[in-house]
Amino acid sequence: MQAGHQPGRLHPDVSHLLAGYYDALVLQRPAIVLLIAALATAFFGLHAPGFKLDASADSLVLENDQALRYYRAIRARYGLDDNLIVTYTPHGDLFSDAVLDDIRVLRNSLDGLERVESVVSLLDAPLISSPPVTLTELSREVRTLDSQGTDRALARLEFTTSPLYRNLLISPDGKTTALQVNFSRDETYHELLERRDRLRIKDLDDNLTKQERAELAAVSQRFDEYSASQLDQQNADIATVRTILDRHRDRADLSRFANFAGYSCR
Numbered sequence: 001m002q003a004g005h006q007p008g009r010l011h012p013d014v015s016h017l018l019a020g021y022y023d024a025l026v027l028q029r030p031a032i033v034l035l036i037a038a039l040a041t042a043f044f045g046l047h048a049p050g051f052k053l054d055a056s057a058d059s060l061v062l063e064n065d066q067a068l069r070y071y072r073a074i075r076a077r078y079g080l081d082d083n084l085i086v087t088y089t090p091h092g093d094l095f096s097d098a099v100l101d102d103i104r105v106l107r108n109s110l111d112g113l114e115r116v117e118s119v120v121s122l123l124d125a126p127l128i129s130s131p132p133v134t135l136t137e138l139s140r141e142v143r144t145l146d147s148q149g150t151d152r153a154l155a156r157l158e159f160t161t162s163p164l165y166r167n168l169l170i171s172p173d174g175k176t177t178a179l180q181v182n183f184s185r186d187e188t189y190h191e192l193l194e195r196r197d198r199l200r201i202k203d204l205d206d207n208l209t210k211q212e213r214a215e216l217a218a219v220s221q222r223f224d225e226y227s228a229s230q231l232d233q234q235n236a237d238i239a240t241v242r243t244i245l246d247r248h249r250d251r252a253d254l255s256r257f258a259n260f261a262g263y264s265c266r
Contacts, residue, residue, distance in 0.1 A: 084181040084241060086110070089253040094122075094174055095152045100145065102251050103177070109244045110181050115237060120180040122159070125169055129162070130154035181241070189230060192223040 026033055088106070090099040103121060111119040126142045130151055133143065141147075145155055159170045170177045199216040202208055208216065238256075245254045 082183040085257045086179040087255050089176040117184045118182045122177045129158045
């Protein structure tokens with residue numbers, strides 16, 4: 001090693017040679033370099049519409065992730081988490097007739113979508129303190145904002161102070177509410193997912209037969225194809241929801257957050 005040369009750095013002669021190549025190939029040929037850059041940009045731009053990013057939990061964790069397996073078991077036992085949350089901030093008083101009527105129209109429009117199972121809104125939440133009711137009374141009739149004779153002042157107080165609703169269904173200042181749009185469970189997706197994961201777990205123990213290995217490959221391919229088609233369907237659903245929300249933007253500020261089978265998008 002020559003005196004004065006530090007380990008980890010290019011030799012001065014090599015550095016000078018690389019600088020010469022860069023000057024000859026790039027700096028002295030700007031037109032060619034710009035043409036290549038433009039062609040590369042055009043090529044990737046043409047293919048950009050076909051680019052898909054799989055941001056699902058399935059693609060972001062290890063195959064044998066115990067937390068993911070536990071989450072899926074709980075999800076299968078207690079219900080769905082394929083949903084879309086819409087926040088609604090009216091230009092007027094949230095508990096006025098006009099605003100509640102607009103929320104009702106919005107809720108019914110969302111509930112009418114083919115894949116929607118239910119919509120939970122301010123109008124559907126049970127009131128148990130407006131006025132206070134016993135469990136016996138609650139079992140006979142569930143009072144909501146849509147019920148006849150509901151005291152809206154008491155309902156506002158309950159919604160903004162109850163830990164069941166505050167910061168979940170309504171903001172503490174009573175100016176913003178949320179609607180939860182629940183989508184039907186996709187049985188085909190979950191059936192393919194469970195079959196694939198069951199074979200993957202067995203494969204980790206090196207216990208797959210030749211037939212099971214072929215089945216794993218086939219199920220994995222089918223799952224990937226089906227997931228891609230479902231992602232297109234979810235994008236279509238969100239586009240339809242966006243169209244519905246646009247009909248109400250002259251009366252309220254709205255935003256949305258969707259969560260589908262581990263996919264999250266705004």
